[in-house]
Amino acid sequence: MKLRFGRVESYIHEKLEKEKLHFVLLDPDDVSPEEASKIAQMCEEVGVDAVMVGGSTGAEGEVLDEVVKAIKESSSLPVILFPGSHGGITKYADAIFFMSLLNSRNPFFITGAQALGAFTVKRYRIEPIPMAYLIIEPGETVGWVGDAKPIPRHKPKIAAAYALAGQYLGMRLVYLEAGSGAPEHVPNDMIRAVKSVIDVPLIVGGGIRTYEDAREVAQSGADIIVTGTAIEKAGSLEEARKRLESLIKGIKG
Ligand SMILES: CC(C)=CCC/C(C)=C/CC/C(C)=C/CC/C(C)=C/COP(=O)(O)OP(=O)(O)O
Ligand SMILES: O=P(O)(O)OC[C@@H](O)CO
Ligand SMILES: [Mg+2]
Numbered sequence: 001m002k003l004r005f006g007r008v009e010s011y012i013h014e015k016l017e018k019e020k021l022h023f024v025l026l027d028p029d030d031v032s033p034e035e036a037s038k039i040a041q042m043c044e045e046v047g048v049d050a051v052m053v054g055g056s057t058g059a060e061g062e063v064l065d066e067v068v069k070a071i072k073e074s075s076s077l078p079v080i081l082f083p084g085s086h087g088g089i090t091k092y093a094d095a096i097f098f099m100s101l102l103n104s105r106n107p108f109f110i111t112g113a114q115a116l117g118a119f120t121v122k123r124y125r126i127e128p129i130p131m132a133y134l135i136i137e138p139g140e141t142v143g144w145v146g147d148a149k150p151i152p153r154h155k156p157k158i159a160a161a162y163a164l165a166g167q168y169l170g171m172r173l174v175y176l177e178a179g180s181g182a183p184e185h186v187p188n189d190m191i192r193a194v195k196s197v198i199d200v201p202l203i204v205g206g207g208i209r210t211y212e213d214a215r216e217v218a219q220s221g222a223d224i225i226v227t228g229t230a231i232e233k234a235g236s237l238e239e240a241r242k243r244l245e246s247l248i249k250g251i252k253g
Contacts, residue, residue, distance in 0.1 A: 006127035008050070008078045008095035009172065012224070015049060016201060020218050022251050024048050024244070025082060025180070025205070025228035026071070027055035028063045033070035038237055040071040046244045047252070051075070052226065053093065054082030056145040056180075061087070068092040081126070084145065086117030091124035098128035099175065102162050103135055106147035131173040131203075132166025134159060136186050140179025140206070156193035163194045163202075174198055176222075178206030181229045185213055188220040195221030209243075214250030225251050 005013065015021055024043050026036050040051055051071055053064065069092045071079050081088060081096040085108075089096065098121070101109040121128050135148035136159060143150050151159050163174045176186045176194060185207040195202050204217050205226030217225055227247055234240035 006095065006129070008080060008127050009129050011078060012050075012201065016223055019252050020222070021049040021224045022047075022214075022244075022248050023050045023052050023080070023203075023224055023226045024231055025052040025054065025226055026067065027059060027180075027228065027232065028053065028067040029055045029058040030232050031067065033066040036067045037070040037074040039231065039240060040075040040077060042237060042241050043244065044075040044077050046241060047248050048077065048244065049224075050078045050080055052080050052082040052097070054084060054088050056084045056141045059084060059088050064088065065090045065092060080129070083113070083117070084142075085113045086120065089117055089120045089124070089126070091126070093126055095127035095129055096121055097131045097133075097173070097175070099131040099133040100166075100171070101133045101135065101146045101148060102166055103149050103151060104147050105149055109146045109148075129173060130171045131175055132163060132169070132171040133175045133177060134162050134166075136176055136178050136190065136206075138179055138182055139177070140182050142177060143179055151190075153187050153190070156187070156190040159190050160193045160197045164197045167198050167200050172200050173203055174200060175203040175205065175226075180206060182207030185217055188216055191217060191220035191222055208247070211246040211250040214247045218251045 078094045081093045135143045137150040139150040201223040203224040204222035209230045
C-alpha cells in the first residue's frame with residue numbers, strides 16, 4: 001500500500017506553505033442552488049480557498065446534489081463535504097472531511113456514520129480527508145445533534161489532549177468547532193494550546209463574523225478559518241462580498 005495525499009489535500013498543503021486559508025461553509029438547507037452558484041463565483045473572485053457543503057440537519061439527497069452541482073458549474077474552487085451523517089454524501093463533490101466527532105457520547109458520530117458512509121465514498125471516488133472534529137462550548141446545533149460533551153471554554157488543555165489524540169489516531173486535520181452561529185468563537189488561548197501540540201493543520205470555525213475575529217483566530221494559530229453564517233445571512237451578494245473581503249484581510253493580512 002502506498003499512502004499518498006489526494007488532490008484536495010495536496011492543494012491545501014501547498015497553499016498553506018504560503019498563507020492561511022479561508023473556507024466558506026454553505027448549508028443546502030439555507031441556500032438554493034442559484035444562490036450557492038452566485039456565492040461560489042463571488043468566493044472565487046475574492047480569494048476564498050475552498051467551499052465546504054453540509055449542515056447538521058437536512059443537507060442530503062437532491063438538495064445536496066443540486067447545490068454542489070451548482071457550485072462546481074460556477075467556480076473552480078474545490079468542494080469539500082462537511083457531512084452531518086452518512087446521508088451527507090454526493091458524488092458531485094471533490095472531497096469529504098472524513099471526520100470523527102471525538103468528544104461525542106454517541107458511537108454513531110465517532111465511528112458509526114463513517115462505517116455507513118465508507119463504501120459510498122469509495123464508489124463515488126470522493127477524496128476522504130481524515131479529520132478530528134471537536135466541539136467546544138457552546139456547540140450550538142451541531143453540539144446537540146452530535147450528542148457531544150462540549151469542551152469547556154476555560155479548559156484549553158482538554159482540547160489539546162483530544163487534538164493530539166486525534167493526530168496519533170492518524171487524523172490529518174483537527175477542527176475546533178464552537179458551533180455555527182455561536183455568540184463567540186473558540187477562545188484564543190485554546191487555539192494557541194492546541195496549535196502548540198499538534199503538527200497537522202488546525203481548522204477553526206463557529207462564531208467568526210468580523211475582521212477582528214478572523215485576525216485573532218488566525219494569529220492565535222488557526223491555519224484554516226471557516227465562516228458560514230456571516231456569508232449566508234449577509235442579506236445581499238454585495239454585503240457578502242464586503243464581509244468576505246474584510247474576513248480575508250484579517251486572515252491573510
Ligand atoms: C464521515 C461521515 C460519513 C460522517 C461524519 C458524521 C459526523 C461525525 C458528524 C458530526 C456531527 C454533525 C451533526 C456534524 C455536522 C457538521 C456541520 C455541517 C455543521 C454545520 O452545520 P450547522 O450550520 O450547524 O447546521 P444547521 O444549519 O443544520 O444547524
Ligand atoms: O456559521 P458560522 O458561525 O460561521 O460557523 C461555521 C462552521 O464552523 C460551522 O460548522
Ligand atoms: Mg447552517
